[in-house]
Amino acid sequence: MAAVTPAKQARGTVFVRTEVCKGCSYCIDFCPSKCIEFSKDFNAKGYHFPVLTRPEDCSGCDLCGVYCPDFAIFGVRLKDLEKRIQAQRAEDKAA
Amino acid sequence: MSNESCVADACNIELTPDLAMENPVMPFLRKERIPHIWCPGCGIGTTVNCFVRGLEESGLDLNNVAIVSGIGCTGRVAGYMNLDSFHTTHGRPIPFATGLKLANPKLKVVVYSGDGDLFAIGGNHFFHAARRNMDLMVVCVNNHTYGMTGGQVAPTTPRGATVSTMPFGNFEDSFNLPFIADACGAVYVARWTVYHVKQLARAMKEGLAKKGFVFIEAMAPCPTLYSRRNKLGDGVEQLKYFKEKSVVKHGASTKDVGLTFQGEIVVGKFVDRERQTWLDSMNEHFTGYFGDKYQRYGGNHVKD
Numbered sequence: 001m002a003a004v005t006p007a008k009q010a011r012g013t014v015f016v017r018t019e020v021c022k023g024c025s026y027c028i029d030f031c032p033s034k035c036i037e038f039s040k041d042f043n044a045k046g047y048h049f050p051v052l053t054r055p056e057d058c059s060g061c062d063l064c065g066v067y068c069p070d071f072a073i074f075g076v077r078l079k080d081l082e083k084r085i086q087a088q089r090a091e092d093k094a095a
Numbered sequence: 096m097s098n099e100s101c102v103a104d105a106c107n108i109e110l111t112p113d114l115a116m117e118n119p120v121m122p123f124l125r126k127e128r129i130p131h132i133w134c135p136g137c138g139i140g141t142t143v144n145c146f147v148r149g150l151e152e153s154g155l156d157l158n159n160v161a162i163v164s165g166i167g168c169t170g171r172v173a174g175y176m177n178l179d180s181f182h183t184t185h186g187r188p189i190p191f192a193t194g195l196k197l198a199n200p201k202l203k204v205v206v207y208s209g210d211g212d213l214f215a216i217g218g219n220h221f222f223h224a225a226r227r228n229m230d231l232m233v234v235c236v237n238n239h240t241y242g243m244t245g246g247q248v249a250p251t252t253p254r255g256a257t258v259s260t261m262p263f264g265n266f267e268d269s270f271n272l273p274f275i276a277d278a279c280g281a282v283y284v285a286r287w288t289v290y291h292v293k294q295l296a297r298a299m300k301e302g303l304a305k306k307g308f309v310f311i312e313a314m315a316p317c318p319t320l321y322s323r324r325n326k327l328g329d330g331v332e333q334l335k336y337f338k339e340k341s342v343v344k345h346g347a348s349t350k351d352v353g354l355t356f357q358g359e360i361v362v363g364k365f366v367d368r369e370r371q372t373w374l375d376s377m378n379e380h381f382t383g384y385f386g387d388k389y390q391r392y393g394g395n396h397v398k399d
Contacts, residue, residue, distance in 0.1 A: 022134075024137075026141070029334070065119065066148065069144075071129060
């Protein structure tokens with residue numbers, strides 16, 4: 001009987017401000033789950049920016065965010081992201 | 096498919112643009128000044144990330160934190176941090192920071208500068224602030240060269256490295272920065288590279304909590320000048336070298352942690368000790384001399 005491998009669930013995600021990226025590839029080379037790659041597109045300055053190519057592998061550890069010298073990328077765990085969204089919605093309602 | 100829609104698909108959450116773009120480091124930076132001037136692959140931004148993480152975890156009131164920088168690539172950090180910051184003359188961040196600290200002892204003063212600024216032009220100030228045990232945290236980003244002025248030989252350039260003013264290789268011996276700090280009397284001495292981000296962030300946190308003269312050396316690549324002239328590849332190649340050749344030795348004798356050209360890098364926390372700070376010494380001395388007539392200065396730094 002073949003083992004059924006359950007579809008892998010993403011535990012985190014990354015956000016990229018492509019316009020400030022300088023393409024140093026720190027995030028790509030030091031991502032522990034190797035889920036980021038260079039995009040084929042360029043940003044306005046002519047650098048290839050990173051893109052999350054295997055979102056299911058991302059753990060949201062934010063190591064890319066700590067490495068990024070240009071403050072362009074950061075990772076977030078999905079459960080934290082939900083909390084942040086709820087907090088922001090609550091703030092918006094209060095305002 | 097654009098990156099943002101890819102991200103939105105991945106997490107099945109409706110993303111507002113503001114939320115998606117809010118990097119956790121951003122509240123600590125002057126947003127209008129980003130993107131910064133540092134080259135692609137420069138490690139200074141990574142040290143800033145670690146500093147921000149350390150600052151966040153230290154739980155300090157940001158109104159009581161001041162950051163002082165000198166001149167140079169790392170000297171720009173004070174301009175990018177959204178704290179009370181001071182961009183001083185070349186080599187003089189420590190005297191300015193000493194003044195800040197003594198005028199307002201409540202402040203936590205951080206000196207954030209490069210190796211050329213702190214150890215070449217401002218060498219003397221470093222020695223004496225460490226000797227007096229001024230309550231400062233000094234972060235030295237060591238990229239082995241003068242980055243901003245064109246890659247001249249610096250006191251930290253290792254023997255054998257080629258730089259613009261030593262085109263046939265450097266024949267001078269370089270400084271061993273943790274040894275200097277230890278010998279001068281710093282209470283906390285650590286060295287990490289830009290590869291060791293978590294450890295560097297923890298060192299920053301410990302340094303912010305420590306009372307006395309704290310010295311943290313962060314080794315960073317300079318891909319545009321140092322690495323290019325020495326044919327060492329780009330910033331990532333240098334980080335891989337840091338990864339391969341670094342050895343963690345906590346409590347190692349600082350005598351033995353000197354750097355050689357592309358050789359082994361001993362990293363870790365070398366010194367963590369207690370010494371009376373300058374303000375405490377002054378208060379104790381004058382209290383002993385004048386008795387009750389003397390009013391102590393900087394109350395929060397004296398254990399009652």
